[in-house]
Structures are given as structure tokens and as C-alpha cells.
Amino acid sequence: MAEPWLSADDIAAHLGITKDTVYGWIAEKGMPAHKLGRLWKFQTSEIDEWVRSGGAASSSDHAGSG
Structure with missing residues (x-):
């Protein structure tokens, strides 16, 4: 079955954040999203992988990067 x-x-709601944060992360952090007309659409698997890889972390959250 397709996702x-x-x-x-x-x-x-899935991430426990606000919709404004979602739009900010699309613009500023490269959150994986697909624009269909005027609407942004997301796939949970892409979002979960992005979060696990540190995509949602702020630059100060990365330990030992320097």
C-alpha cells in the first residue's frame, strides 16, 4: 500500500510542532516537502529520516563538529 x-x-502534529515551524523548516533547514499547487505535502518516511539525520537540529545542537 502506498504511503x-x-x-x-x-x-x-506528527512532530509535535506548530505549522509555522514546519514552514520555517522548509525554508531554512531544507525539510523534505513537495509543493502541489498552493499546498505543501509530506511523506512521513522522508520526514522521519530527515529528523533522524539531524535535519531539524539547530547548528548549536551538533556536538563535536569543530
């Missing part, structure tokens, strides 16, 4: 496409509201 469903989620809205910004859905992905915000």
Missing part, C-alpha cells in the same frame, strides 16, 4: 501524503497540519 499517504500528509498536510502541513498533519506533519506538525
